[in-house]
Amino acid sequence: MLRSSVVTQSPVIQHIETPQLNIAYEHHGPTTGDPIILLHGFPYSPRGYDEIAPALAAQGYRVIVPYLRGYGPTRFNSPDTLRSGQQAALAQDLLDLMDALALPQAALCGYDWGGRAACIVAALWPERVRCLVTGDGYNLQNIPGSIRPRDPETEHRLWYQFYFHTQRGVDGLTENRRAFCELLWRLWSPTWARNDERYPLSAPAFDNPDFVEVVIHSYRHRFMYVAGDPALEWMEEALAKQPPINVPTISLCGADDGVGAAPEADDDIEHFTGPYERRVLAGVGHNIPEEAPKATIKALLDLLKG
Numbered sequence: 001m002l003r004s005s006v007v008t009q010s011p012v013i014q015h016i017e018t019p020q021l022n023i024a025y026e027h028h029g030p031t032t033g034d035p036i037i038l039l040h041g042f043p044y045s046p047r048g049y050d051e052i053a054p055a056l057a058a059q060g061y062r063v064i065v066p067y068l069r070g071y072g073p074t075r076f077n078s079p080d081t082l083r084s085g086q087q088a089a090l091a092q093d094l095l096d097l098m099d100a101l102a103l104p105q106a107a108l109c110g111y112d113w114g115g116r117a118a119c120i121v122a123a124l125w126p127e128r129v130r131c132l133v134t135g136d137g138y139n140l141q142n143i144p145g146s147i148r149p150r151d152p153e154t155e156h157r158l159w160y161q162f163y164f165h166t167q168r169g170v171d172g173l174t175e176n177r178r179a180f181c182e183l184l185w186r187l188w189s190p191t192w193a194r195n196d197e198r199y200p201l202s203a204p205a206f207d208n209p210d211f212v213e214v215v216i217h218s219y220r221h222r223f224m225y226v227a228g229d230p231a232l233e234w235m236e237e238a239l240a241k242q243p244p245i246n247v248p249t250i251s252l253c254g255a256d257d258g259v260g261a262a263p264e265a266d267d268d269i270e271h272f273t274g275p276y277e278r279r280v281l282a283g284v285g286h287n288i289p290e291e292a293p294k295a296t297i298k299a300l301l302d303l304l305k306g
Contacts, residue, residue, distance in 0.1 A: 018096035024073035025066035029057030041112020043181035045205035051293035070214030085218025088232035091120035111135025131303035137268035189285030246274035254284035
C-alpha cells in the first residue's frame with residue numbers, strides 16, 4: 001500500500017550540462033527504470049515531491065526531479081544568456097534535460113511553471129511524453145490574449161504579477177524574497193495546515209542568484225511587457241495557436257486553490273484530444289503534489305499501469 005509518510009534519506013543532487021544550463025536534479029530509483037520527470041513551480045522546489053519520488057522509485061521507476069532555471073543549484077552556463085522565464089524557455093529546458101539524460105520518452109508531472117513546461121512538451125513533442133499529470137489543466141499561456149482584462153476577482157488574484165511589472169516589485173522581491181514567497185504559499189494554499197512546516201524546506205532554493213531576474217522576466221513576458229529569447233520565438237508563435245494535447249492526461253485541480261479554485265465545469269477539456277480525466281481535489285490548494293501526494297502518485301500510476 002502506498003503511504004504518504006514515506007521517509008527517505010536526503011536525495012543526492014546530480015548535475016548535467018545542457019546548451020544553456022547546468023541543471024541540478026535529484027535522482028531516485030534505478031537508472032534502468034521507466035523514467036518519470038517531476039517538475040516544480042513558482043515559488044516552490046523539488047521538496048514538493050518529497051513524499052512522491054521515493055514511493056515511485058520503490059516501485060522501480062527512475063524518478064528525476066530537476067531544479068528549474070533560477071532555482072537551487074541550477075546555473076546558467078554564460079553570464080550573457082538572457083535570464084528568461086518565458087514559457088518556451090521552460091519547455092526547452094525540459095527537452096534539453098531529456099536529451100542530456102538520453103531519455104527518448106518520459107512520463108511528466110508538473111504544476112504551475114513545471115506544469116506549463118510539461119504541457120508544452122506534450123503539445124508540441126507528444127512522441128517524447130508517455131503520459132502527463134498536470135496541475136490545473138491546460139497550462140499553455142495565451143500571451144496574445146493577455147492584453148484583454150479579465151473579471152475583477154481574477155485580476156485581484158493576479159496582484160503579484162502586476163507588482164512584478166514595476167521596479168518596486170523588483171526591489172520588493174529582491175529585498176524580501178523569502179517573506180514574499182511565504183505570503184504566496186499562504187494565500188495560494190489557504191486551508192493547508194503544513195505551510196509553516198514545509199515552506200522553510202523550499203525557501204533556500206530561492207537564494208539562487210538568478211531567481212529574481214528569471215521570475216520578473218516570466219511575469220513581464222506573459223503580458224508582452226518584455227521581449228523573449230529570439231531563438232524561442234518560433235515556439236511562442238506555435239503556442240499562440242493553443243495546440244491541443246493528445247497524450248494520456250490526468251488533470252489534478254485544487255478545490256481550495258488561492259490562485260483560482262477549480263470551476264465546476266471543466267473549461268480546459270477542449271484542449272485535450274487524447275485520453276483525459278479531470279480530478280478535483282477537495283481541501284487542496286495550489287501546491288498540489290505537496291498537499292496531495294497520494295492523489296498525485298495515484299494519477300501517475302493510473303496512467304502508467306492503465
